[in-house]
Amino acid sequence: MLPWRSSPSLFGCCLFLAFAAVAAQLSAQDKNPFAGDAKAAKVGESQFRANCALSAQDKNPFAGDAKAAKIGESQFRANCAFCHGLGARGGGRGPDLTRVQKRHGNSDADLFRTINEGVPGTAMPPNGAMQQGVGMTEEEIWQVISYIRSVQAKAPAQIVGNAGHGKELFYGSAACSTCHMIQGKGGRLGPDLSTTGSARSTDYLVESVRSPSRRLAQGISEAMKEFSQEYETVTVVTLDGTKLLGVVLNEDDFTLQMLDTREQLHLFQKDKLRSLEKSRESLMPAYDQKTLSDKDLQDLIAYLLAVGVQ
Ligand code: HEC
Ligand code: HEC
Numbered sequence: 461m462l463p464w465r466s467s468p469s470l471f472g473c474c475l476f477l478a479f480a481a482v483a484a485q486l487s488a489q490d491k492n493p494f495a496g497d498a499k500a501a502k503v504g505e506s507q508f509r510a511n512c513a514l515s516a517q518d519k520n521p522f523a524g525d526a527k528a529a530k531i532g533e534s535q536f537r538a539n540c541a542f543c544h545g546l547g548a549r550g551g552g553r554g555p556d557l558t559r560v561q562k563r564h565g566n567s568d569a570d571l572f573r574t575i576n577e578g579v580p581g582t583a584m585p586p587n588g589a590m591q592q593g594v595g596m597t598e599e600e601i602w603q604v605i606s607y608i609r610s611v612q613a614k615a616p617a618q619i620v621g622n623a624g625h626g627k628e629l630f631y632g633s634a635a636c637s638t639c640h641m642i643q644g645k646g647g648r649l650g651p652d653l654s655t656t657g658s659a660r661s662t663d664y665l666v667e668s669v670r671s672p673s674r675r676l677a678q679g680i681s682e683a684m685k686e687f688s689q690e691y692e693t694v695t696v697v698t699l700d701g702t703k704l705l706g707v708v709l710n711e712d713d714f715t716l717q718m719l720d721t722r723e724q725l726h727l728f729q730k731d732k733l734r735s736l737e738k739s740r741e742s743l744m745p746a747y748d749q750k751t752l753s754d755k756d757l758q759d760l761i762a763y764l765l766a767v768g769v770q
Contacts, residue, residue, distance in 0.1 A: 548611050693707060716730055
């Protein structure tokens with residue numbers, strides 16, 4: 461994103477800072493001691509962001525403006541619906557934004573910050589990343605926020621289900637913890653589920669448990685790539701005949717990084733393998749009604765939602 465495209469007021473603020481900086485520097489010395497220094501420029505960029513880009517006002521200037529919400533909706537379709545679903549109700553890649561409970565805060569300023577800066581370490585991109593070109597202007601971000609407000613529920617949803625019982629199932633009879641970690645406890649074959657509750661729609665969570673192979677989870681480390689690595693299942697046979705089953709963590713034309721079902725990490729040169737077979741059949745067992753009743757599933761999801769917003 462080109463920060464100065466954001467708005468005239470930001471431009472003014474930055475211009476002022478630039479002058480102030482220049483004035484301060486002139487009184488010290490005539491030449492920039494960091495001229496051509498890429499690292500200094502980087503530091504300067506974050507200063508610039510902190511002082512200028514974020515000085516946007518705290519309140520949405522379009523609050524309650526139905527026309528702005530309408531414009532925001534088309535921005536949302538173009539930039540956000542891919543992950544957050546139609547109607548902002550969430551999907552396999554991003555949370556339901558109609559929920560009042562939001563992990564990263566639900567004030568106007570919180571939403572602005574999340575949308576502008578993204579959520580580092582997750583698939584939520586900063587403004588201007590991916591295919592968004594130069595990114596949205598400050599005004600456009602506020603219009604998107606107006607749209608989110610227009611579809612947001614009026615009150616915090618009552619979480620149905622018994623989260624306490626869900627936790628017992630997770631670590632107990634449903635055995636989710638043999639493959640999944642929550643807050644540092646559990647297995648590593650499947651994705652860490654500590655924030656999955658707040659990062660996915662409820663429908664998606666149900667589908668993940670009932671029909672895991674329908675949509676495979678996205679690998680977090682790959683989140684920012686356009687085609688992110690999924691948790692594909694892989695079977696390899698090494699030259700000495702050892703057979704390994706696991707999930708793909710990372711892959712390029714020449715190498716494969718995988719985690720096997722005993723949680724051992726392997727890095728293979730593909731041409732040094734006897735065979736390599738990938739499949740979209742999840743390593744997670746499908747839990748049908750007999751193994752896990754609808755009520756127990758509800759309790760498990762209540763648990764995922766409860767830890768998700770912490
Ligand atoms: C590539 C997928 C992707 C795209 C595109 C995307 N998001 Fe997100 N977004 C996510 C994920 C994943 C999270 C959850 C991050 C986490 O784990 O905390 C998220 C979180 C958020 C949150 C915070 C929710 C909370 O509970 O606090 C907001 C608000 C949000 N996104 C708005 C947007 C808007 C508006 C756009 C479009 C301009 C957008 N996102 C584009 C994936 C995406
Ligand atoms: C044998 C290992 C194993 C067990 C047991 C297991 N899972 Fe999984 N799970 C995985 C793997 C591997 C994936 C990634 C592939 C996929 O999406 O199915 C996954 C994916 C998921 C996802 C999708 C996460 C995302 O970010 O998209 C959810 C939700 C989930 N599991 C919940 C559960 C719950 C709840 C239980 C217990 C009822 C459970 N899992 C039991 C291995 C397991």
